[in-house]
Amino acid sequence: MxxxxxxxxxxxxxxxxxxxxxxxxxxxxxxELFTHATRFLGKKVVLLGLYNGQKLQHEPPGDISLYSRTLGEGGPGSTFVRVLLLRGRLQGAVLIGETELEEALENLILDGLDLGGVGPALLDPGIQLDHVFD
Structure with missing residues (x-):
């Protein structure tokens, strides 16, 4: 990024x-959106939006959803993705490794689309988010 x-x-x-x-x-x-990109232990790390739930402590816990996925066994090509949704709308994400999801998730945060019906399938590696939500 x-x-x-x-x-x-x-x-x-x-x-x-x-x-x-x-x-x-x-x-x-x-x-418009907090974004931080760096490298840590040789892996690309991208933090988007309210990636750790900051400013959401007063929200009802039932309105917040966290989904994550890990691909690989910790080797050079492994990735980790965690997204945070508030009432179905993406608020933040943590991306570790070469996920190629930075721009798609940034656009989903800025667009404020209701993703509540998608649920954990949002992180399905078989779905190309940049094509689905363009």
Missing amino acids: RLWTQARLMGMWAAHNMTGRADDSGLSMAF
């Missing part, structure tokens, strides 16, 4: 703040 657009915005915002022109720039640090 390429985060150069966020890095560019942050750089412009920092430059305007350092020169005292932040109020004139009209730049805002209000991103």
